[in-house]
Amino acid sequence: DDMDVDTIWMDGEFVDWDDAQIHVLTHGLHYGTGVFEGVRCYDTENGPAVFRWEEHLERLYDSTQPYEMEIPFSREELTEATMELIRRQDLESCYIRPIAFYGYDTLGVSPGDCPTQVAIAAWPWGTYLGEDALENGIKVMVSSWRKHSSSQIPTNAKTTGLYVNSMLAGEEARRNGYREAIVLNKEGNVAEGPGENIFLVRDGEIFTPGLSESILDGITRNTVIELAEERGYEVHDNVSISRGELNTADELFFTGSAAEVTPIRQVDNVEIGERGPVTEELQQAFFDLVERRTDDHDEWFTYV
Ligand code: PMP
Numbered sequence: 331d332d333m334d335v336d337t338i339w340m341d342g343e344f345v346d347w348d349d350a351q352i353h354v355l356t357h358g359l360h361y362g363t364g365v366f367e368g369v370r371c372y373d374t375e376n377g378p379a380v381f382r383w384e385e386h387l388e389r390l391y392d393s394t395q396p397y398e399m400e401i402p403f404s405r406e407e408l409t410e411a412t413m414e415l416i417r418r419q420d421l422e423s424c425y426i427r428p429i430a431f432y433g434y435d436t437l438g439v440s441p442g443d444c445p446t447q448v449a450i451a452a453w454p455w456g457t458y459l460g461e462d463a464l465e466n467g468i469k470v471m472v473s474s475w476r477k478h479s480s481s482q483i484p485t486n487a488k489t490t491g492l493y494v495n496s497m498l499a500g501e502e503a504r505r506n507g508y509r510e511a512i513v514l515n516k517e518g519n520v521a522e523g524p525g526e527n528i529f530l531v532r533d534g535e536i537f538t539p540g541l542s543e544s545i546l547d548g549i550t551r552n553t554v555i556e557l558a559e560e561r562g563y564e565v566h567d568n569v570s571i572s573r574g575e576l577n578t579a580d581e582l583f584f585t586g587s588a589a590e591v592t593p594i595r596q597v598d599n600v601e602i603g604e605r606g607p608v609t610e611e612l613q614q615a616f617f618d619l620v621e622r623r624t625d626d627h628d629e630w631f632t633y634v
Pocket of ligand 1: 368585586
């Protein structure tokens, strides 16, 4: 590997990066039966700090619920494993990927006695949507693929199988010259990006699709809602947003642990414009927060 990392925590042990292997008949490989998280750790004055670790851990365990999957480690054990993984590799800022999945036993769709395997990796990862994206914004395409409806598969569980849809939408957009996709839900309203939640600004007020719109309950989404409300903005976070409203937005941006706060400057053929003032203010507030240039919300940080 070229990432300057050498260790992965797997099923209770630290193993060499190249030894973190699974059987080819792993249930999760065949049927998408894994749940995972994407978390960022930021380099701060007080050392590496994992942003909203408790909330990510909570969502990881919650994601197992529909699949009757039992993670055979406690929250304390996964926390200690993660912090030790960052320490062992001398990482400062990094991306953390915990995953739990049905392993190898039987290849029936019913997982039967398949063990639940758990792994955690951490590595340095730059800007998800490109170096220039945070400042200049990105062009996005409304995908021809629709999101899974939450009546078809629980979209609030961060399940590996769901990301086939994300890959289709994202690659379609990239093939067409766009950086990322916007995916509509089954009703045809705006849901989210393949790995991001979406926000819209109109007349100084902020809108984001509600949790019943078949979206992931994003932790960055919650963070940005809170930061916006603290700054006096009216945030409408329980609404439907029609496709047409994208075109008439004053500003649009994506949020996500990987994508952070990324402005959207064009949707299909419609120019939204350069990063707007509300996006810039919230983006600044977000980076001031996560890089600890403020004392606010210290409870959201786990110092390594
Ligand atoms: N929606 C989807 C489909 C995602 O994969 C992600 C990334 N986890 C998000 C939204 C953003 O969620 P978060 O802010 O918790 O990373």
